[in-house]
Amino acid sequence: MTGAKTAVETAAAVRSGDRSARSVVEEALAAISSREEELHACNEVMADSARARAGAIDAAVAHGEDPGPLAGVPIALKDNLCVQGELTTCSSKILEGWRPPYTATVVERLLAAGAIPIAKTNLDEFAMGSSTENSAFGPTRNPHDMTRVPGGSSGGSAAAVSAGYVPLALGSDTGGSIRQPAAFCGVVGVKPTYGRVSRYGLIAFASSLDQIGPFATTVDDAALLLETIWGPDQMDSTSIPSQPDPIGAGSDVSGLRIGIIEELTDLEGIAPEVRASVERAASGLEGSGAHIERVSIPSCAYGLSAYYLIAPAEASSNLARYDGVRYGLRVDGADVAEMNAKTRAAGFGAEVKRRIMLGTYALSAGYYDAYYGQAQKVRTLIIGDFAQAYERFDVLLSPTAPTEAFKIGAKTADPLAMYMSDICTIPTNLAGHAAMSVPFGTGAEGLPIGVQVLAPALGESVMFTVARAVEGLR
Amino acid sequence: MTTYETVIGLEVHVELATRTKLFCGCANEFGAEPNTHVCPVCLGLPGSLPVLNRTVVEFALLLGVALNFDVPPSSIFHRKNYFYPDMPKDFQVSQFDEPICVDGWIDVAGERIRIERAHMEEDTGKTTHMGGGGRIHDADYSLVDYNRAGIPLLEIVSRPDMGSAEQARGYVSELRAILATIGISDVKMEEGSMRVDANVSLRANSTDVLGTKVEIKNMNSLRSLGRAIDSEIERQSAMLDSEEVIIQETRHWDEVAGITHGMRSKEGSSDYRYFPEPDLVPVAPTDEMRKVARESVPELPAPKRERLISDWGIGSSDARVLVDDRALCAYAEAAVAAGGSGKDVTNWCTGEILGYLNEHGSTPEALILRPEGLAELVALLADDTLSRSLAKDVLEECLATPVMPREVVERRGLAQMNDEGELAALVDEVLGRNEDAIAQWKAGDEKARKKKRGFLMGELMKTSGSKGNPKVLNQLLDERLHD
């Protein structure tokens, strides 16, 4: 790590004129050049537009204007966020070369706040995966250990922050795709309440689960980024219409009731060091005045199965549009159906095809009730169980991922084993709640571990308070 | 030969007359340059999301009132998944098992037709088939314009309550009048803003087992709807007579050949995998929204026809002609409000004025003669100032130049001679110079008498400069001849 400044510090320095945005951007570009060849965190580095934007920000400061709370802060964007005129691929061959004619709402808000998008980061193709090995453009490596995965699907964003390219990045989290790579890369990662952050311009994986969220090196930086991007958006029907309250800067947990989720912590397959980290964080919080108890959320046991029916079902429909007609790849065929089928066979990778097939099957005549319908009912159970738990607890704790980062290639041949690495993060997405991962402790191999702080819907403020307290225990 | 009972159900797709599309702000406009009314949402670009047009919901609620529907507390959108190049997302956002309107009905020629449901959905783009005579299956390739993709539709699905092509036409015609009255669509079958698919099945009169249902598409007028159904009834009857098996399929109506064609379909193409659209939230019409809809529905065609028949004393076919043409009806009502008699106004409107409009391709709103003018003309006729033939003269002038009928009468001195003394003098004079004709009338048989009488009447009108009151002249002539 380069010991780079936080976003809060950088923005303050640029706004006051102590530092130029140009120098910040040059430093970030230099950091990228120094490690990108080995890491492959980025699909595209937007050096020209970043330099131009930095120049504009410096000019604004020189004119006595305030470029905004993220003035001059370079930020990396997961390559499933649309930026007008910039390559946006979802790490898929089917979208190779596509430049959207419009910009995602979150990116518009970043630009309005003075942030400088500097790179589009690598991901598992269409955000389907837990290791960023499913990218059509090759895997990203974990900055802590080149032989290991950074997690996924937002592995490029997690690695970019972890490697010190940028203090901030955006990812998307459908079943843990922000929190799990944050844990593997030793950074903070946040999955906000469903509907808090506009999805307009986020290329859909599973619409009822997807949510955009921040990566940062500190909890404060993550809060600053989240406050920049969240809030109602008329372009997204599922955007919560109320203006969010500020997150606040508190870290006082005295009197808070915190539950440790038994089903996700005592699970077979959770590494002892991971469980120990959660226990250690809990006792630290207890030492700061919180009440700690274990809590059972029985339906969590079915979360993984329900998720791997619901998410593929929605994805099978969301990804139908990649048909070779309007944009992206086309492989010719004798008729339109053959053209569609050949295009999709050539353009999608194995995992994407697997999920499209699974989802199509789960929705098809005769199977809908047994699979998709049943999974939706499990979703009801999970929401009910969490609601009960949140009557007794302000926030909940669990591991973010069962293990520290695994070796590249270790799970690629076994989809189910790969899916298991999302087991602790998935229930939050099914419930539509908020959760975040805070780096806390290291595993047997000396790699970072994340502790997950879970909060009810719209519970970001108390979640960040506890996250800050955990951060303070390090 | 067996006789069969025909069972017909209709699915009517109606394009709504909103300013923008169903889920985006692109203009809803017919006939624009290809692919100019498209945006990330209606092109289904990656990352785009739909947001529902408020006016579409308001229109659906108006339809709910007009077609006697129940509007359940909540309705949701589903995705109907199938691949087709005119559909940008390769799924159609539509409503499935929780539509906005359920269990409606309308009465058509005294019979109640039940309507199962009406639901909101998006239209597809427009495909042009190139090569092979422009027909889909012979084409070399196709071109797609997405301007129409995402235009709001209401699909209105009847129960299989119709038994003949005639009844199906009556239903569509009544539906069209209602839709025009509540103002939610242009309802032009020729431009495709109202599209009708017919499900036709036949069953032997002795059984109550439903026959195999065949869907017919591509009828672009009421006339072709009737022809297509009749042709399909004929086809199915012949097949049943020769004990052939009717297969469930979609058939295209060929207007030129006057028959339906079966369409090749790809195997396994009809598993739509409906599931709730996760990018949209439920529509739950509030009491306020329902109240606004109830209060915004204008008088509907059926009660309007009843009213005109009883208040104006007109016949039911005239009432239908008037009510089916909203602008003409408004014109007639304004003329009646200005003092014209309903019956007379109707006669002029469904006669000479409608003829003039058709001939000139004009609309009632554009007529130089305003409704007050028509009321004046009708009054001039009623008080015997004008004869019917003079009135036609006057109308002709009033339709061509901005002038009121009374002005024309005065300027041209057209007022009818009604004075009996004056007319008697006129009769004396004309008969005086036509002694031969009178003699021939007296000597002639019935046929000859009729001819001579007609001649004398013509002479009387000619001498009066067409102004003599024909009724009085007829009477006076008879008196004199029979003296």
Added chain:
Amino acid sequence: MSPRISPEQVRHVANLARLSITDSEASQLAEELGVILEHAEDVAALDLSDIEPTAHPIHLTNVLRDDAPRPSLDRDEVLAAAPATEDRRFRVPRIMGETQ
């Protein structure tokens, strides 16, 4: 391990999903999907007859926009992204299936 989906079913599903697959891919997918569906049996086997399904995690209704026009995209830019165009339209190979 009893595969829950046959290669024939896989080919049917691939047809619905418009994915061309080889015979060996069909067999492999049958096996992989079988494993995942086997795991999903824990959910499929639950008795949830009295539980309402949840399609969506938040409970908003009537999110409506005003019927007001917004700018459309530039046609040249839209068509430039397409694999094939002709006469201001998107060009596709012949269509064999039926319209809906």
